[in-house]
Amino acid sequence: MLRHSLLRTIALVSIALAATYVQAQSSAPRTADAAQRQLASLLREPFPGPARAQAPPSFYGPESLYQYIDGGADIYLLYDFKGLLHQDFKSGSAELTVDIYQMDQTEDAFGIYAAERSPTYKFVSIGGEGYRDKGVFNFLQDHYYVKLSGSGANVDGLLDQFARLLSERIGGVRTLPALLVKLPREHRVPHSEQYVRKDPLGHAFLAPAYVVAYAQGKQESKLVVSVANNPQEAKSRVEQLTKHFQQSGECASAPELGEGGIRAKNNYEGRMIARTQGRYVIALLNPQENGAEILKTVARSLP
Amino acid sequence: MSDQGSWNRREFIVKPILWAGTASVFAKADLLLASPTRDTSASPILQRILGKTGLTLPVVSMGVMNADVPGLLRRAYELGIRHFDTAAGYQNGRNEEMVGQVIKEMGVRDKVVISTKQPSGSRSQNAAAAKKQFVEKVDGSLRRLQMDHVDILYHHAVDSAEDAQAEGPLEALQSLKKDGKTRFIGISTHKTVDVLSEAIRLGLFDVGLVMLNYTMAHDAGILSTIEKAANSGMGIIAMKTQAGGTVRPDAKLPKELPAASQTALLKWALNHEFITTAIPGFSTYEHLEQDFSVARNLAYTHEEERFLADKTFASKAEFCQQCGECRKDCPKQVDIPVLMRSHMYAVQYQNIGMARDMLASRAPGRGLEACAACESCHVTCRNTVQIGRKIEQLKALPVSQLLT
Numbered sequence: 206m207l208r209h210s211l212l213r214t215i216a217l218v219s220i221a222l223a224a225t226y227v228q229a230q231s232s233a234p235r236t237a238d239a240a241q242r243q244l245a246s247l248l249r250e251p252f253p254g255p256a257r258a259q260a261p262p263s264f265y266g267p268e269s270l271y272q273y274i275d276g277g278a279d280i281y282l283l284y285d286f287k288g289l290l291h292q293d294f295k296s297g298s299a300e301l302t303v304d305i306y307q308m309d310q311t312e313d314a315f316g317i318y319a320a321e322r323s324p325t326y327k328f329v330s331i332g333g334e335g336y337r338d339k340g341v342f343n344f345l346q347d348h349y350y351v352k353l354s355g356s357g358a359n360v361d362g363l364l365d366q367f368a369r370l371l372s373e374r375i376g377g378v379r380t381l382p383a384l385l386v387k388l389p390r391e392h393r394v395p396h397s398e399q400y401v402r403k404d405p406l407g408h409a410f411l412a413p414a415y416v417v418a419y420a421q422g423k424q425e426s427k428l429v430v431s432v433a434n435n436p437q438e439a440k441s442r443v444e445q446l447t448k449h450f451q452q453s454g455e456c457a458s459a460p461e462l463g464e465g466g467i468r469a470k471n472n473y474e475g476r477m478i479a480r481t482q483g484r485y486v487i488a489l490l491n492p493q494e495n496g497a498e499i500l501k502t503v504a505r506s507l508p
Numbered sequence: 509m510s511d512q513g514s515w516n517r518r519e520f521i522v523k524p525i526l527w528a529g530t531a532s533v534f535a536k537a538d539l540l541l542a543s544p545t546r547d548t549s550a551s552p553i554l555q556r557i558l559g560k561t562g563l564t565l566p567v568v569s570m571g572v573m574n575a576d577v578p579g580l581l582r583r584a585y586e587l588g589i590r591h592f593d594t595a596a597g598y599q600n601g602r603n604e605e606m607v608g609q610v611i612k613e614m615g616v617r618d619k620v621v622i623s624t625k626q627p628s629g630s631r632s633q634n635a636a637a638a639k640k641q642f643v644e645k646v647d648g649s650l651r652r653l654q655m656d657h658v659d660i661l662y663h664h665a666v667d668s669a670e671d672a673q674a675e676g677p678l679e680a681l682q683s684l685k686k687d688g689k690t691r692f693i694g695i696s697t698h699k700t701v702d703v704l705s706e707a708i709r710l711g712l713f714d715v716g717l718v719m720l721n722y723t724m725a726h727d728a729g730i731l732s733t734i735e736k737a738a739n740s741g742m743g744i745i746a747m748k749t750q751a752g753g754t755v756r757p758d759a760k761l762p763k764e765l766p767a768a769s770q771t772a773l774l775k776w777a778l779n780h781e782f783i784t785t786a787i788p789g790f791s792t793y794e795h796l797e798q799d800f801s802v803a804r805n806l807a808y809t810h811e812e813e814r815f816l817a818d819k820t821f822a823s824k825a826e827f828c829q830q831c832g833e834c835r836k837d838c839p840k841q842v843d844i845p846v847l848m849r850s851h852m853y854a855v856q857y858q859n860i861g862m863a864r865d866m867l868a869s870r871a872p873g874r875g876l877e878a879c880a881a882c883e884s885c886h887v888t889c890r891n892t893v894q895i896g897r898k899i900e901q902l903k904a905l906p907v908s909q910l911l912t
Contacts, residue, residue, distance in 0.1 A: 277597070320576075321600045404791040407577040449793070473582035
């Protein structure tokens, strides 16, 4: 009986392993197709306007994105770009281009969206955030970055309609990354938040990091929350920061700032104070008088 | 040069070294003593004149495209960089804003050379509308830069001879120059042979911004076209010198190459005497210092020589050596080297015109159409080019449809 039970167990495990193997073998080729289908489902008829598609949609993957946006592709790849659906429409005399970028995670979509947005744009309430200008409507929602552009009579109304329709179909997360909520709101420059995957503040070892601008009067500071994998790595990042400033200017230990605290400066970056909090490095470039307090406040809010 | 019109490996290593020696003589650097430990910080910064513009530039400049850190520009200026290149399209105009703000804060506008770029508008526009839109957009750039003029204004990302001669942007560029909103006009392109050849013919551009990097070492067409442009009086500035962006030879090529690779690649480009300066797009202080070190000494270190001579990079780049050994293994006798070259033009250089011409040049029945008879290609390359994969990619490109 025991033997029978054992054989049955072995058989079941073998079947499970085989199924997993088959799934793994077939998932790769299906992944790209699945991404295309997912994107295509967002841009299905009926269209607002009513707009008519000028041609079938084009799909671009990581290896072919440069064929569409040339050197601009690199930054999208940096943010784990997965696929792009591109299609042109016409409605009356208005022409419209729809580009829906699918990124890997919501942070990635935010990262690329924020890299291209300026605090001076006209922002609208849609998805996680969006902005519009004459002939342009871009927004971020879940792991998608949607870019709409057009020209011709009444195009702004058409852009709006397409944006709302796509937002409804995308669904999902309609907020900015959670960590940003934990950062101080007072004196924050609106819409200045960034998620930087590469070389935050010119230092590769700080990546990835959230960067937010604060302004009091004419002076602007930059708050950086560098996300390491663990506290040891965070400590190593501060050590590298220390070494950089020691070589280029000055750097001194500042235990009053908290764990691993340093005060540093050089001619071209200005002043910096920094500390660790668990797996995070919190740094303030060109801090105001209350910089130390800001570091502590941020440290308290982080997990 | 080889019969097929491309340099062999010995030429592309030796020739630049000879040029490096010449450059070193002019820089009073001693090629024979060049070594990785030699401190060149006291050596003068190498400078060259940009064509007929009369502008003298250090051989290393800054492509600001990848940087949104004001400190990097300040440090770049501190080190000795005097030319900063941006464009209206970088970060939706924010890049220009940053450049303008930093230059203003440093108070060094009269000491630097600023370039920006503007692409054409829609092709459906008539010339007058295209000119008007171009001028308006350049006015936008000047506002963002907080400047009343730039030093070089490029027609951005021109990808065909037809676009190079487009009336609207051409008239706009000339009128902007006449009005003093730009001192010089240029053309930037990834389709070097077609576009630069047209620019030479037009005789209107003061500067050409072109790709030049190690992956083009075997391409005599590109190299000779650039040289011809320089000889015509155009100042030539090199971009993509470290094979990044659209000319990354292959997506699987690792981004993090050996440290010596970056300076080796930059030196290789700058050791072409027809290049005035390069605009590497560094985004860290470390890379800035590393790249700018090249501006004081173009002689290769031993590590750099080893990198350039090492087949690993070239093989991972899947650079077809045009040896022709693969032909005999093909059951259809397809002219595979021609297909590989066509793939390079179409995929790496995005020059569909060149790719089409290349495909059209093969003997009948020896081209891509013959590949249709085989379900997949099993010919192997002695230099690890993935022939089958590249043929499939070629079949999927518009160029192949134009031939059927």
